[in-house]
Amino acid sequence: MTEKKLVCVSCPMGCELTVVLEGKKVVSVSGNRCPRGEEYARSEAVEPRRVLMTLVRVEGGRDRVVSVKTDRPIPLRLFPKAMARVRELSVRAPVAIGTVIEENFLSTGANLVTTRPAR
Amino acid sequence: MRIAVIGAGAVGSLIARELCRYEAEVVLFERAPDVGWGVTKANSGIVHAGFHDEPGTTRARFCAAGNALYPELATDLEIPFRRTGAYVLAFTTEELSVLEELREWGEVNGVPGLELHRREEILAREPRVNPEVRAGLWSPTVGITLPWEIAIAAVENALDNGLELHLGEPVVGIEVSGGRVRAVRTDKGRYPVEAVVNAAGLFADHIAQMAGLEGPALHPRRGEYVLLDETTGGLVNVVLFPAPTQVSKGILVLPTVDGGLLLGPNAHDLPPDAREATETTREGLEEVIEGAVHLVPDLPLHKTVKTFAGLRPESPQKDFVLGETEVAGFYQAAAMRSPGLTAAPAIARWLAHEIALAHGLEERTDFRPVRKRIPHPADLPEAEWEALIRKDPRWGRIVCFCNRVTEGEIVEAIRRGARTLDGVKFRTRAGFGRCQGGFCTDRILEILARELGAEPWEVTARGGASRIVLGEARP
Amino acid sequence: MxxxxxxxxxxxxxxxxxxxxxxxxxxxxxxxxxxxxxxxxxxxxxxxxxxxxxxxxxxxxxxxxxxxxxxxxxxxxxxxxxxxxxxxxxxxxxxxxxxxxxxxxxxxxxxxxxxxxxxxxxPFGALRIPGTRPSGVFTAGLAQRLLDLEGLLPGRRAVILGSGDIGLIMARRLHLEGVEVRAVLEIQPFPGGLTRNVVQCLRDFGIPLLLSHTVAEVHGRERLEGITAVRVDEHRHPIPGTERRIEADTLILSVxxxxxxxxxxxxxxxxxxxxxxxxxxxxxxxxxxxxxxxxxxxxxxxxxxxxxxxxxxxxxxxxxxxxxxPPGKPVPLVRGENVVSLVPSYLDGTAESARMYLRVPRPMEGVAVDVGGVVRRRVPVARPAEMIEIPLDGDALSELSQKERIVVEVKPK
Missing domain, CATH: 3.50.50.60 (FAD/NAD(P)-binding domain)
Incomplete structure (x- = not known):
């Protein structure tokens, strides 16, 4: 059994949560003051997920880069790999906002999409 | 005949310009990448009247004379200069007697218009002055200017009159034989010359030694400053001095030509080898604030935009070292401590004349004394601004919002020689306002890169390793 | 024209x-x-x-x-x-x-x-931090514009002064772009930004947050070479003997x-x-x-x-x-205890409804906002990073506009 300390970010309260795990299974959550805290702890303790936001190189345009994000959260542990992949990508200007640059990014089910137009 | 001037500060630049009035080839060497970046850059910018200097000193001889030349210099070179007048304030009985002494010195030195004012008169004119003041020496001829603008303008004008300028080229040797100067050596080459003017500021002793001369013995004296933003200038309209001490003129409060308030400097003597010690210190900044608050108690210190320190050359004699030396053709304009900036135009005119006499140089008939400043459209009549925009729309695009500097001005500054962010700032005042470049640094960087045909990561703040960005996020 | x-x-x-x-x-x-x-x-x-x-x-x-x-x-x-x-x-x-x-x-x-x-x-200058004046010192917004709009890298090793949200966000952005973020310094004993940002911008990536710390001195003649970090006491004065040098080529200010x-x-x-x-x-x-x-x-x-x-x-x-x-009769809102930012500054009875926004000076738990004794609202956790929003409906507004002045305060409930 392992114990993980987390700070809940579901609301501004910032409850200090303690999660007891057996392998990848959550045994118990304590310290939360509402059910959202428990929900947060259960996913966060097993596999924290975040939206990745970064830049992709633009070729043949005025802008050097365009901002991109994953259209849904991806596992935080994949971030180093994701950044390595992002560095290999490029798009040709002009690019519209919401353009999918890579589908099923790193097999996460998330798409990498532009968050602004690039010229 | 070829003459080398070493050092493109206010003093060297003005000397170079004055030499261009004569039939001579003038070469100006500067170790920094731009003009005015040494002692000149971090200076109070005061044009003194001449009452602070003991009669009989070289300082006294040239200070009032230099002050008298400023209106002409400001007109010819289009540099900002404003005779604000100044008070030396006395708070104690001892300080009252210091004022008396200063007035006597001033009268001997030929300083016009000195008057002793009583408390009420001072407070009526400058209501923010500490009400505990007892009396003040009023000096109407004290003025304010922009020191680096003098160097920039003098060099631009000298270039227009045939000057050869070598920036980023430190002098490493001076060849003397048979008691005469023969050549100047730099890190890039050897230049045969018949005369050398040593205006190397903090490093004038090193240059003198290269010519085999002893003095002057220099050490840096550090002065720290606090600058308040461009909305504070109206709080104090004249230069305020405390009663001077044996060491210095004291910590002042003065309006700047940009509409801000400058506080400082303190004065700390540093060891001779500390010639780049331009860092500020916690104690020093506290000392500056304490000194300034003594003169003006309710200063809006929350409007501080910048703190900085400057070094000036100090010698045991506390006086300028000027003129010819035992090495024929080697002239000094060294140990230029305060009031060096004020004295500079008079020294430049005198020294150039001395050199011309000694070497039999004729005055040129085609010397053009006038230099046009970079237009600042925000100060121009509307029709003139519109005409500029019609010619080039970049004169209508504001880049520095605090000081309303247009892209046109920045491009013109680069055309005139700015190669760095500071080069642009000192020529246009872009980035000198209350946001301190927070909104415009990226845009100036982009313009510099475009105009210089460089990449943004090759552009520096002030040469050397002072790059602003280090590369691309996605190379 | x-x-x-x-x-x-x-x-x-x-x-x-x-x-x-x-x-x-x-x-x-x-x-x-x-x-x-x-x-x-x-x-x-x-x-x-x-x-x-x-x-x-x-x-x-x-x-x-x-x-x-x-x-x-x-x-x-x-x-x-x-x-x-x-x-x-x-x-x-x-x-x-x-x-x-x-x-x-x-x-x-x-x-x-x-x-x-x-x-x-x-700006940096407003902080009156001693030391040299090298390149490599940026406000967070400028660094963000250079990086995320221009695609330019401000540095390789960074220290961030100030844990406001922009500082925290920049810590994460720089980290993701391969910049080594040495530390985030915060002069106050609590983070300046949202808890969520402390977790997702710093803890996610193991970036140290040094509370009650500031920059005592800046080093480097041309480009920044490092800073001296120092611990501060409750009056924000540096504590002698707690100085330590952190090597960095970039200082980002979120102050x-x-x-x-x-x-x-x-x-x-x-x-x-x-x-x-x-x-x-x-x-x-x-x-x-x-x-x-x-x-x-x-x-x-x-x-x-x-x-x-x-x-x-x-x-x-x-x-x-x-x-x-048409103009109404202005009734000023006056700051009582524990209120810093406060919008609006006055009511004048011309609005059918309004919202009031305020910030507290330090983290507080179990408090209530009182608006002129007319509106009272419980706030379980109040943090300086977050604006507290209080809706004022027509009834409350008409009652409040009868007053000479309206005191707004945050007190333990």
Whole structure:
């Protein structure tokens, strides 16, 4: 059994949560003051997920880069790999906002999409 | 005949310009990448009247004379200069007697218009002055200017009159034989010359030694400053001095030509080898604030935009070292401590004349004394601004919002020689306002890169390793 | 110089200005929006992280996406937009507004003006930190613009001073881009930004947060070479002996935003704490034709709030331009205990409803906000990073407007 300390970010309260795990299974959550805290702890303790936001190189345009994000959260542990992949990508200007640059990014089910137009 | 001037500060630049009035080839060497970046850059910018200097000193001889030349210099070179007048304030009985002494010195030195004012008169004119003041020496001829603008303008004008300028080229040797100067050596080459003017500021002793001369013995004296933003200038309209001490003129409060308030400097003597010690210190900044608050108690210190320190050359004699030396053709304009900036135009005119006499140089008939400043459209009549925009729309695009500097001005500054962010700032005042470049640094960087045909990561703040960005996020 | 007559002139093309212009135009006012930069969106364009729009659009957007939606709303509204246009002067007589752009000088004669120019960052110099003055020192916003708009890397090893949200966001952005973030220093004993950002920007990546720390000295002649970090006591004075040097080529400052009031500061009374103009519930200043919204009024935490204030200001300005906003009797809001930022500064009975926004000076738990003894609202956790929002309905407003002054305070419940 392992114990993980987390700070809940579901609301501004910032409850200090303690999660007891057996392998990848959550045994118990304590310290939360509402059910959202428990929900947060259960996913966060097993596999924290975040939206990745970064830049992709633009070729043949005025802008050097365009901002991109994953259209849904991806596992935080994949971030180093994701950044390595992002560095290999490029798009040709002009690019519209919401353009999918890579589908099923790193097999996460998330798409990498532009968050602004690039010229 | 070829003459080398070493050092493109206010003093060297003005000397170079004055030499261009004569039939001579003038070469100006500067170790920094731009003009005015040494002692000149971090200076109070005061044009003194001449009452602070003991009669009989070289300082006294040239200070009032230099002050008298400023209106002409400001007109010819289009540099900002404003005779604000100044008070030396006395708070104690001892300080009252210091004022008396200063007035006597001033009268001997030929300083016009000195008057002793009583408390009420001072407070009526400058209501923010500490009400505990007892009396003040009023000096109407004290003025304010922009020191680096003098160097920039003098060099631009000298270039227009045939000057050869070598920036980023430190002098490493001076060849003397048979008691005469023969050549100047730099890190890039050897230049045969018949005369050398040593205006190397903090490093004038090193240059003198290269010519085999002893003095002057220099050490840096550090002065720290606090600058308040461009909305504070109206709080104090004249230069305020405390009663001077044996060491210095004291910590002042003065309006700047940009509409801000400058506080400082303190004065700390540093060891001779500390010639780049331009860092500020916690104690020093506290000392500056304490000194300034003594003169003006309710200063809006929350409007501080910048703190900085400057070094000036100090010698045991506390006086300028000027003129010819035992090495024929080697002239000094060294140990230029305060009031060096004020004295500079008079020294430049005198020294150039001395050199011309000694070497039999004729005055040129085609010397053009006038230099046009970079237009600042925000100060121009509307029709003139519109005409500029019609010619080039970049004169209508504001880049520095605090000081309303247009892209046109920045491009013109680069055309005139700015190669760095500071080069642009000192020529246009872009980035000198209350946001301190927070909104415009990226845009100036982009313009510099475009105009210089460089990449943004090759552009520096002030040469050397002072790059602003280090590369691309996605190379 | 040509003169243009308009109903509402909006200055600033960020979230507040876009919302104001769209709202004014929807009210039928002939509206012109002036933006000094080349594109609309303001600071949103450089905030490429998500976390925007949860209130306004009920979904989580990045800054540029939020700006994009607002631009579309603005397009649909019929307001006219001038970019590259900088206001030079606002003459209270008239009023008249002088503007320059690459197309020339223009003068506007508006019936109402909405000031929506945002805030500026407190610069390094204002901190009076001793040491050298090398390159490599950036305000967080400048670093963010260089990195996320221009694609330029400000440095390789960074220290961040200030744990406000922008500082935390930049810590994560720099880390992801391969910059080694050595530490985030915070002079206060608690983080300046949201808990969520402390977790997701620092803890996720193991970036140390040093509370009660500041920069004692900056080192490096040309480029920054390092800083001396020092612990501070409860009065924020450095504790001797706690200095330690951190090698870094980049120092990022997130040490506060200041509402931009240049050009109006001599015309309109300011609130000394907010540092923006004093406004009523309709975002009208004490100069009746001048309205203000967004971070130039006070620094807000959410762009959703800023956009909402912009809309309110724009709609009010349009109504004022039609002569439909008669002045009421002003009742000042007065700060009681534990209130720093406070918007509005006064109520004057002209609004049917209003919202009040306030910040507390330090983290507090189990408190209640009391508005003139009329409205009382429990707040389980109050943090300086978050604005507390209190809706004031018509009944509350009419009761409050009977008073001479309204004391707002935050007290243990």
């Amino acid at each position: 040509r003169t243009y007559t308009v109903d509402v002139l909006v200055v600033g093309g960020g979230a507040a200005g876009m919302a104001a212009a769209a709202a004014a135009a929807r009210e039928g006012a002939r509206t012109v929006l002036l933006e000094r930069g080349e594109r609309l969106g303001g600071v949103l364009e450089q905030c490429i992280h998500p976390g925007f729009g949860l209130h306004r659009y009920r979904e989580e957007l990045t800054g540029p996406e939020f700006a994009h939606r607002m631009r579309q709303e603005l397009d649909d509204s019929g307001a006219e937009v001038l970019t590259g246009a900088t206001v030079l002067e606002i003459l209270p007589d008239g009023p008249a507004v002088k503007v320059v752009s690459p197309k020339g000088l223009k003068k506007f004669r508006p019936r109402a003006v909405v000031w929506a120019v945002g805030a500026r960052e407190r 506060g935003l200041i509402p931009e009031v240049r050009l109006i500061e001599d015309t309109v009374p300011l609130d000394p704490v907010n540092r923006g103009p004093r406004v009523n519930g309709r975002l009208q200043t004490e100069v009746p034709w001048l309205f203000a919204a967004g971070n130039c009024v006070a620094v807000f935490d959410l762009v959703d709030t800023v956009a909402e204030l912009g809309e309110r200001a724009g709609a009010s300005a349009a109504r004022y331009a039609r002569g439909e906003l």
